[in-house]
Amino acid sequence: xxxxxxxxxxxxxxxxxxxxxxxxxxxxxxxxxxxxxxxxxxxxxxxxxxxxxx
Numbered sequence: 841x842x843x844x845x846x847x848x849x850x851x852x853x854x855x856x857x858x859x860x861x862x863x864x865x866x867x868x869x870x871x872x873x874x875x876x877x878x879x880x881x882x883x884x885x886x887x888x889x890x891x892x893x894x
Contacts, residue, residue: 843878844875844876845874845875845878847874848871848873848875849867849870849871849874850870852866852870852871852873853867
């Protein structure tokens with residue numbers, strides 16, 4: 841999850857440089873979206889691991 845937040849924050853920073861949206865808004869939005877993707881990736885990985893252990 842933290843890696844997703846870092847990549848999302850970096851993506852939001854790059855987007856904030858080119859769009860007329862607040863830099864702080866795009867950075868925090870990117871971090872939030874990265875956290876969300878990281879959460880879903882963690883859930884899929886843990887579910888996949890539980891299926892193979894049965």
